[in-house]
Amino acid sequence: MIFLSSSPTPPAMGFTSFIVNRILSFPSLANWAKTQAKQMMIQRAHQIGVDWLGHVALLNTRDWSLDLSQVTTPGLSYPDYYVTSFHGYADGNLSWEAAFEVEVAAYAVHSRVWGAVDAHGDARLRQSYHQILQSHIPSPLKILDLGCSVGMSTAALQVNYPGAEVVGIDLSPYFLSVAQHQAPARIPVPSHPVSPPTWLHAAAEATGLPDQSFDLVSxxxxxxxxxxxxxxxxxREVHRLLRPGGYFAMMDMNPQSPVYAQMKPYILTLLKSTEPYLDEYFKLDFSQALHSVGFQPPTVVGNSPRHRTIVARR
Ligand SMILES: C[S@@+](CC[C@H](N)C(=O)[O-])C[C@H]1O[C@@H](n2cnc3c(N)ncnc32)[C@H](O)[C@@H]1O
Structure with a gap:
């Protein structure tokens, strides 16, 4: 585990990144890059024994209309930044195609986090985060999982904190439908919670949840x-939702990692073609941002060669 300085040094913001941004400003080149990125993920999935097409085909056989109506918040309006192309999907996260592929894509993308291809890269990444969480926050009773997607991170929280009440929140009702359906299979019987996770279709910046109602927001x-x-x-919303002394934790790409600075321009092009806000994320000083909304100084730890975990207390 490596403790990091809190100010970001964004190496991938250099000249290569500038050229990549110019390339991606041409729609035809951006579309080409998105197609290549997806092909690369499908190939990687096959390399680690994940049946991408079979997984998607199986999910496609289900009638999801009841799930969708159960999880959807009627009339919810989406922020502009959300209704754009993500991860090579024209409709971003608002489609069944994205919802059915996101789990296998995570296995593929995380299979190279520790260098050599590893079928358990995704599990290892989640485990590395939870080791850090456990050391700071041994027994939260109420947990909120922001951007829970199809529930993989929510299930990991529930398994690591079996006694906790866990809520998963996301803006995609398609992802939440899959999350709700898959939750029993994702949470093994020994750690079955008293009540399973619940799902909320809302924006993480305007959850509508009560003040000071969570011990941990992840x-x-x-x-x-x-x-x-x-x-x-x-x-700011997380600070409102946490009880005094409660914790915010996040795990994401580490802008200080040499992996991004040394990334081949071709790979950086593919990555950026699918992540519209990567530059803004890399530039944001989270320590400063957390301080500005009222958190105590955070702990920042490298939990993989290219990811960091930030933990801050209200
Ligand atoms: C990369 S995915 C997260 C993956 C997930 N936590 C996991 O461990 O597999 C990011 C998620 O955040 C959601 N999201 C993005 N912006 C959001 C917002 N403002 N409010 C709620 N969810 C959001 C997306 O719909 C997507 O499901």
């Missing part, structure tokens, strides 16, 4: 998907 791989203004609005 954001696992959420913040790199946000423009700066939204990230700060979310930190």
């Amino acid at each position: 954001g696992f791989l959420l913040f790199h998907e946000l423009p700066e203004e939204a990230a700060i609005a979310i930190l």
Whole structure:
């Protein structure tokens, strides 16, 4: 575990990044990069024995209309930054295609986090985060998982804190439908909670949840998907939601990691083509942002060669 300085040094913001941004400003090149990025992920999935097409085909056989109606907050309006192309999907996170592929994509993307291809890279990444959480926050009773997607991070929180009441929040009702359906399978029987996680279709910056109602608010791989203004609005909302002494924790790409500075321009192009707010995320000084909304100085720890965990107390 490596403790990091809190101010960001964004190496991937250099000249290579500037050229990559110019390349991606041409729609035809951006579309080409998105297609390449997806192909690379599908190939990587096959390399680690994940049946991408089979997984998607199986999810496609279900009638999701009841799940969708159960999790959807009627009339919810989406922030502008959210209704854009993400991860190579024209409709971003607002589609069944994205919802069915996000789990296998996570296995593929995280298989190289520790260098050599490893089928357990995703599990290892989540475990490395939870080791840090456990050392700071041994027994939270109420937990909120921001940007819970299809529930992988929510299930990890529930398994690591079986006694806690866990709420997963996301803006995509498609992702939440899959989360609700998959939760029983994701949470093994020995750690089955008294009540399973619940799901909330809302923006993390305007949850509508009561003041001071959580002991831990977690954001696992959420913040790199946000423009700066939204990230700060979310930190402000988190501060409101936490009980005094409660913890905010986040795990995401580490801008200080040499992996990004040394990334081949071709790979950086593919990465940036699927992540519209990466530059803003890399530039944001989270320590300063957390301080500005009222948190105590955070602990920042490198939990993988290219990820960091930030823990801050209200
Ligand atoms: C990379 S995914 C998170 C992955 C997930 N936590 C996991 O561990 O697999 C980011 C998620 O954040 C959600 N999201 C983005 N902006 C959001 C916002 N403002 N409020 C709530 N959810 C948001 C997206 O819909 C997406 O599901």
